[in-house]
Amino acid sequence: xxxxxxxxxxxxxxxxxxxxxxxxxxxxxxxxxxxxxxxxxxxxxxxxxxxxxxxxxxxxxxxxxxxxxxxxxxxxxxxxxxxxxxxxxxxxxxxxxxxxxxxxxxxxxxxxxxxxxxxxxxxxxxxxxxxxxxxxxxxxxxxxxxxxxxxxxxxxxxxxxxxxxxxxxxxxxxxxxxxxxxxxxxxxxxxxxxxxxxxxxxxxxxxxxxxxxxxxxxxxxxxxxxxxxxxxxxxxxxxxxxxxxxxxxxxxxxxxxxxxxxxxxxxxxxxxxxxxxxxxxxxxxxxxxxxxxxxxxxxxxxxxxx
Amino acid sequence: xxxxxxxxxxxxxxxxxxxxxxxxxxxxxxxxxxxxxxxxxxxxxxxxxxxxxxxxxxxxxxxxxxxxxxxxxxxxxxxxxxxxxxxxxxxxxxxxxxxxxxxxxxxxxxxxxxxxxxxxxxxxxxxxxxxxxxxxxxxxxxxxxxxxxxxxxxxxxxxxxxxxxxxxxxxxxxxxxxxxxxxxxxxxxxxxxxxxxxxxxxxxxxxxxxxxxxxxxxxxxxxxxxxxxxxxxxxxxxxxxxxxxxxxxxxxxxxxxxxxxxxxxxxxxxxxxxxxxxxxxxxxxxxxxxxxxxxxxxxxxxxxxxxxxxxxxxxxxxxxxxxxxxxxxxxxxxxxxxxxxxxxxxxxxxxxxxxxxxxxxxxxxxxxxxxxxxxxxxxxxxxxxxxxxxxxxxxxxxxxxxxxxxxxxxxxxxxxxxxxxxxxxxxxxxxxxxxxxxxxxxxxxxxxxxxxxxxxxxxxxxxxxxxxxxxxxxxxxxx
Numbered sequence: 001x002x003x004x005x006x007x008x009x010x011x012x013x014x015x016x017x018x019x020x021x022x023x024x025x026x027x028x029x030x031x032x033x034x035x036x037x038x039x040x041x042x043x044x045x046x047x048x049x050x051x052x053x054x055x056x057x058x059x060x061x062x063x064x065x066x067x068x069x070x071x072x073x074x075x076x077x078x079x080x081x082x083x084x085x086x087x088x089x090x091x092x093x094x095x096x097x098x099x100x101x102x103x104x105x106x107x108x109x110x111x112x113x114x115x116x117x118x119x120x121x122x123x124x125x126x127x128x129x130x131x132x133x134x135x136x137x138x139x140x141x142x143x144x145x146x147x148x149x150x151x152x153x154x155x156x157x158x159x160x161x162x163x164x165x166x167x168x169x170x171x172x173x174x175x176x177x178x179x180x181x182x183x184x185x186x187x188x189x190x191x192x193x194x195x196x197x198x199x200x201x202x203x204x205x206x207x208x209x210x211x212x213x214x215x216x217x218x219x220x221x222x223x224x225x226x227x228x229x230x231x232x233x234x235x236x237x238x239x240x241x242x243x244x245x246x247x248x249x250x251x252x253x254x255x256x257x258x259x260x261x262x263x264x265x266x267x268x269x270x271x272x273x274x275x276x277x278x279x280x281x282x283x284x285x286x287x288x289x290x291x292x293x294x295x296x297x298x299x300x301x302x303x304x305x306x
Numbered sequence: 307x308x309x310x311x312x313x314x315x316x317x318x319x320x321x322x323x324x325x326x327x328x329x330x331x332x333x334x335x336x337x338x339x340x341x342x343x344x345x346x347x348x349x350x351x352x353x354x355x356x357x358x359x360x361x362x363x364x365x366x367x368x369x370x371x372x373x374x375x376x377x378x379x380x381x382x383x384x385x386x387x388x389x390x391x392x393x394x395x396x397x398x399x400x401x402x403x404x405x406x407x408x409x410x411x412x413x414x415x416x417x418x419x420x421x422x423x424x425x426x427x428x429x430x431x432x433x434x435x436x437x438x439x440x441x442x443x444x445x446x447x448x449x450x451x452x453x454x455x456x457x458x459x460x461x462x463x464x465x466x467x468x469x470x471x472x473x474x475x476x477x478x479x480x481x482x483x484x485x486x487x488x489x490x491x492x493x494x495x496x497x498x499x500x501x502x503x504x505x506x507x508x509x510x511x512x513x514x515x516x517x518x519x520x521x522x523x524x525x526x527x528x529x530x531x532x533x534x535x536x537x538x539x540x541x542x543x544x545x546x547x548x549x550x551x552x553x554x555x556x557x558x559x560x561x562x563x564x565x566x567x568x569x570x571x572x573x574x575x576x577x578x579x580x581x582x583x584x585x586x587x588x589x590x591x592x593x594x595x596x597x598x599x600x601x602x603x604x605x606x607x608x609x610x611x612x613x614x615x616x617x618x619x620x621x622x623x624x625x626x627x628x629x630x631x632x633x634x635x636x637x638x639x640x641x642x643x644x645x646x647x648x649x650x651x652x653x654x655x656x657x658x659x660x661x662x663x664x665x666x667x668x669x670x671x672x673x674x675x676x677x678x679x680x681x682x683x684x685x686x687x688x689x690x691x692x693x694x695x696x697x698x699x700x701x702x703x704x705x706x707x708x709x710x711x712x713x714x715x716x717x718x719x720x721x722x723x724x725x726x727x728x729x730x731x732x733x734x735x736x737x738x739x740x741x742x743x744x745x746x747x748x749x750x751x752x753x754x755x756x757x758x759x760x761x762x763x764x765x766x767x768x769x770x771x772x773x774x775x776x777x778x779x780x781x782x783x784x785x
Contacts, residue, residue, distance in 0.1 A: 097470070097473070097505070100501045100504070100505070101473060101477075101501070101505075103501065104477050104498040104501040104502070107497045107498050108477070108480050108481055108496075108498055110480075111480070111481075111483050112483070113479065113480075113483045114369060114370060114483055114484070117369070117370055118370065121366075121370065137364055137366075138364060138366050138370050138371050139371065139372055139429075139430075140363060140364055141363040141364075141372050141374075141430065142372065142429065142430055142433050144318075145417075145418075145421060145430075145433045145434065145437055146433060146436075148318060148321065148414065148417065148437055149433070149436050149437050149440060151321070151322075151325065151414075152411070152414050152437060152440040152441050152444065153440060155321075155325065155407050155410045155411060155414070155441075155444060156407075156411075156440055156441075156443065156444030156447065158405075158406070158407040158410075158444075159405070159407050159444065159447050159448045160447070160454075165405050165406065166407075236328075239326075242325055242326050242328075243326055245325060246322040246325050246326050249318070249322055250319075250322045250326075253315055253318050253319060253322070256311075256315065256363075257311070257315060259364075260308060260311060263365060264361070264362065264363070264364070264365045265307075265311045265314075265361050265363050265364075266363040266364050267363075267364050267365045268364070
């Protein structure tokens with residue numbers, strides 16, 4: 001396997017360089033997506049399947065779609081675009097940081113970190129997957145704040161909506177050809193994706209998976225439905241969508257406050273921990289799916305059908 | 307403990323409520339401000355009486371869980387944040403073209419600030435910084451189309467800072483297996499800690515807008531709507547400064563070498579000079595005030611050679627450390643007052659060009675008074691909070707034989723007098739201004755903030771004593 005690892009490392013570096021140099025935004029994005037997929041392979045090799053799932057879903061998939069959307073909106077043709085000159089000060093600074101990191105990585109003696117301690121308390125966290133235990137119980141405060149970061153991303157997009165107040169359905173109007181490939185897939189894939197998304201959420205308690213991964217798959221299904229013209233894009237005018245957007249962090253924070261009655265902020269009593277975590281994760285999955293779908297669809301573009 | 311949890315969770319619920327019920331956004335914000343004020347009063351009493359208040363979310367405690375601790379420093383910063391945010395909310399409620407996103411982003415910024423002030427966990431601080439960065443950048447973007455380019459520039463700088471900090475945290479965890487500052491302080495230094503700390507410090511300097519990483523700040527702060535600028539200039543850079551302080555004074559006090567501490571101070575001195583000179587050359591009030599922030603942040607960096615490294619055990623360390631905190635607090639209040647004045651004058655005169663502000667002191671005397679009082683604090687004249695800050699830092703500079711640093715403080719004060727004289731001259735010009743009326747209640751908002759900054763100097767004994775709660779290496783007394 002050492003040969004495979006070396007090959008993988010070389011490929012990752014090669015693809016990374018290809019993404020930065022050369023001309024054409026579209027080309028750069030394609031290499032960036034390949035880079036994300038290769039990175040997730042590296043995570044698998046490092047025995048971190050949870051990170052691998054997140055990397056491929058969010059790092060490669062979601063970010064790739066967002067970047068492709070941005071390239072589309074910039075509406076420049078690659079042909080008449082001159083190659084970007086290399087920004088030398090930035091290149092030198094980045095190289096120095098990279099060299100420092102490589103040097104440090106070689107010097108570090110691999111330790112176990114807090115893994116033994118986490119395994120020792122795992123039975124008290126309510127879940128069997130140590131990653132989920134850390135995310136949803138040991139460091140739940142971090143995760144609650146991360147879910148607020150996601151909402152911030154949508155709110156940050158809000159001022160970019162035409163007219164400044166985002167109440168129309170998200171994104172441009174979509175018209176798929178009836179009976180075409182897109183509208184066919186738009187009806188075929190979502191039920192499967194729904195099943196996979198919910199499974200990922202459920203599996204997270206004992207195996208790799210969880211709210212972020214499940215939410216990403218659900219978001220993909222939702223975006224496909226919208227693009228195929230099966231359903232209307234979500235809009236902020238509808239209270240139901242706004243509630244779905246905040247449900248995850250709201251339920252999470254409410255459990256945090258309820259914990260004060262049970263012994264402390266964000267504390268789940270052992271017997272109830274699994275139920276509490278699953279409830280929070282279900283709400284989080286919903287919110288994450290809505291956030292990601294809104295990010296991909298973008299702010300409303302009234303009357304601008306493409 | 308309940309008071310602290312309330313302060314942490316209120317703005318989070320506030321942000322969610324604004325998104326869920328956009329029609330009631332201003333009311334939600336007002337309710338959060340009032341309730342936070344109450345919780346803060348309870349927390350101040352508790353900390354003054356019984357010392358630092360701790361929360362261990364989930365009950366795990368470090369190193370497995372996250373430790374949060376409200377010491378004198380954290381509570382003082384939370385208090386400044388309540389005052390500044392409440393004032394910004396009051397002004398925003400009367401500012402036209404303030405939409406739903408603004409209200410949600412103010413709540414999110416506030417949540418992130420509180421998270422960072424009380425955190426003792428390096429990764430939790432990173433999460434706080436991420437939330438703060440995204441909310442702050444988006445706040446700039448609420449300034450309209452012309453604010454988009456400055457916002458994007460801010461985003462690039464701030465994300466680079468985040469990545470550098472995160473890389474350092476990853477190295478720290480790889481080498482030590484802990485993220486908690488108290489555990490880190492007890493662990494022996496590892497070979498990779500130098501690189502890790504350098505990366506973290508560089509990242510935090512970018513976020514604090516310390517020279518030469520300040521280029522993003524003036525355009526962003528000048529382009530944002532005035533109530534947002536008040537938060538961005540008074541509070542946001544202070545959060546990464548708090549982390550910098552906690553890192554070098556709490557987590558790894560022994561790792562600081564003399565040359566590193568001096569480098570930080572030299573950057574600070576350059577910021578004082580550069581920001582001051584550029585502030586002199588601006589023609590718009592918001593830009594003068596924004597460049598002034600670059601200069602004022604420079605002073606904060608002087609704390610490192612005065613109170614850090616081997617100097618931490620010296621008798622002058624307590625004075626220098628407290629002086630820097632005094633400065634951060636007084637500057638925050640005064641700077642927010644100035645941006646809110648700018649907001650009111652834009653409402654009245656339609657622009658913040660110095661030429662358009664001529665004679666406004668006659669029409670809006672309370673705002674002119676607020677600007678004047680805030681200017682006194684920024685110049686460091688007695689008996690304001692800014693004076694106490696400079697007095698403490700200068701005494702330490704002389705006591706430790708670092709006279710050059712005292713000269714920086716003095717020269718910075720002179721520069722501040724220079725760049726603040728120009729708007730004052732315009733305001734008090736003997737012409738009758740053409741303006742729209744502004745209610746007295748609204749005019750009182752910046753005045754209250756400026757008076758708070760002033761009062762910090764009058765009641766400096768009480769503030770000083772409160773700041774010592776939970777101070778690192780707490781050698782009582784000082785200078």
